[in-house]
Amino acid sequence: MSQPPSSTGYVTPATTIERELEVKKSRFIARAGPVADRRAALAFVDSMKTDYPDARHHCWAYLVGNPDTAASAAMSDDGEPSGTAGKPILNVIQHKGIGDVIVVVTRYFGGVKLGAGGLVRAYAGATQQALADLPLDAHRPQQGFDLAFDFADEQPLRHWAEQHGAQLQSIDYGNRVTARLDVPVEQVEAFQAFLGSQGIERIKPPDD
Structure with missing residues (x-):
């Protein structure tokens, strides 16, 4: 169950979870979890690629530190049209006010093109679904x-x-x-x- 932010002003993931969304036969598998720095974030992405090696795309975004004044943030569309995957993922993270977090959304193409708008909605939706169920802790420096x-x-x-x-x-x-x-x-x-x-x-x- 989510906990309210501490005096440090934000919450962080208490664990790692995974949720799946299907849109027009494409599978979007979203994994969210805690990360402390860029190296940990890239290792998290690599673990997703290892678990789903035959997927077409592994799109991601992470945010380290206070989401209002992030020390580090990055995103990747991983071959999807520019701005249709990494940015929507990051936007949802920022809206949720969660820090020290990464979300990787792995896509299995289902044969039906979704278009730019459809991709944005699908990647944002998969991220929303994962973060909605993500247990949170108050930030501890x-x-x-x-x-x-x-x-x-x-x-x-x-x-x-x-x-x-x-x-x-x-x-x-x-x-x-x-x-x-x-x-x-x-x-x-x-x-x-x-x-x-x-x-x-x-x-x-x-x-x-």
Whole structure:
């Protein structure tokens, strides 16, 4: 159930959901969820492409930060006529007043052309349908940490995150494990103490 905005002025997705809309035999599958930055948004798009690899279009828009003064926003028509997909998706997001959110609408073409107006209505409608059911939380200011650590440190890190309301945005495995963790600002001091006790290294994030 949706919660009212906090004193920070906006709400954010509490989870990820998916809804489907059919318009003249075309399927529009809308997935909405939380994202903290551009990298997380593009990874969210990639996951949709992986789940629906045979779809013709994966159109999207995201907004990071307060929707009234967004720190970052972007959109993509992904091959649909310019302005018929990404912009309608973003417009619905802005109208809903939701921040730190992405919506990807995947389309399976049904053989009937919808025209520019029809596409705008369909992409906006699919987005509306997903956001209408999206559980929301009051925004909690967070600080991002890019980390490098040994494999043995992953489980203690995940446990700390679960106990303190931190969100693991990404994780990659190489010679060492690298990860992006968003920590509530009121837990930053405790997290820094945890990093010191574990010997986990904080690294400078690459430029977006």
